[in-house]
Amino acid sequence: MLFIVIPVFNRWAFTEACLRSLQEQTQPDFRVIVVDDGSTDGTGEQLRRQFPEVEVVEGTGQLFWTAGVNAGIRRALQQGADRVLTLNNDVVAAPDFVERMLHWAQRMPTALLGPLELDVHTRQPVYGGEVFSWLTHTRRDLLATLGPEERHGLHPVTYLPGRGLLIPAAVFAAIGLFDEKRLPHYLADFDFTSVARRHGFPVYINYDAHLLTYPEESGQEQTRRHRSLQGYYQHLFGIRGGGNLRNFTHFALKNCPTPLVPLFLLNGYARRLTGYFLHG
Template sequence: MLYIVIPVFNRKEFTRACLHSLQQQTTLAFTIVVVDDGSTDGTGQMLREEFPAVLIEEGDGNLFWTAGVNLGIRRALREGATQVMTLNNDVLAAPDFVADMLAKAAQHPTAVLGALELDVATGQPVYGGETLDWRTNTRHDLLAQLPATQRHGLHPVTYLPGRGLLIPRAVLETIGLFDEKHLPHYLADFDYTSVARRHGFPVYCNYDAHLSTYPEESGQEITRRRRSIRGYYQHLFGIRGGGNLRNFTWFSFKNCPRPYLPYFLLNGYARRLVGYFLH
């Protein structure tokens, strides 16, 4: 049984739209768990009134992404989930999204699967996974490499984001939950899927399953649009900082092969120190 875990904090309208897209799936063989981390905009009331079938877990506003997801996963496992999918609330699932993810999971029962992401405004693909060369800290965007005729089926990747990430129970039982202690918000999803791959679980981006996203609404994009000294500090050291140096260091020591670690760290630090002002 598939359980879809969605961590939310305010942004009620995004959550409503996301849940409506899940209600319109061609298969409804799943249960939704929403982790409401102390929302103050009426999210909890909206969930209870408009989506009574949704299971709700609540936080006090200090869970952030990783602990919120873990809270939902624990609930799903207690309920008997055989598969868990983590999903952000600022996505819209295509009508056959869940059906295609389940179909691919049936063919590859030990694989961790992500989805092709489209821009909600244009319908154009914006993210289809990537591979990472640890030696040079160079990321290779699959969308830039694959011709349109090959943008279907499963493609192996180094890691995956947590929005639309299908995880078999066997993976959770083998490597545990997301690393909320060291990676409370960003990089927890890339870390988790990297660890899963190293434990022998294939990691694929499923180009036949589509999610529509709002690229301009990501936390990192909003921070960069409001450049300031305070924003720069938050970028490098804040829990929600996309360039958080502590998180990057932990991710690197945990995942990068030791011979490549010194250069990988130096290159990554340099990118984070200057990248805030370049994007």
């Protein structure tokens, strides 16, 4: 049985649209767990009223993404999940999203799979996976290298984001859950999929499954939209900071090949210290 786990905090309109899209799936054989981490906008009441079939796990208000998704995964595994799909609330699933994810999951039962992401407004691809070089600290964007005739099926990648990540239960048995202690918010998904890949679980982007996203709603985009010294501090040290130096250090020490760690850290620190103001 597939369980879909969605951590949420407020932003009910996004959660409602996401859940409506799941109700319209061509493959309805799954269960949904929403981890409501102390929402104050009526999310809990709306969930009970509009989506009684959805199981709600209550949070403390301090879970952030990683502990929130872990709480849902634990509950799913307790109920016998053989696959878990982690989903952010600010996404809309194409009607055949689950069907196309399970199509490849059944053929690649040990693989972790992520979907092709499209801009919800324009329907243009915005994320199609990447292959990362630890030596040069550069990413090869598959959207930029794959021709139109190649944009289908599975393509191997270095890691995957957690918004639409399909995970076999065997992965949790082998490596545990997401690292909520060291990576409470950002990089936990890239870390988890990188660790899984090193333990022999293939990691693929699935170009046949489409997820609609709101690129402008990411925490990093909102922080950079109104640049300030306070925002810069949050960028580097806040739990939700996309350039959090502590989180990056943990990620590097866990995943970078040991001989490359010093160079990788220096490169990464420089990018984070300067990138907040340089990048649009």
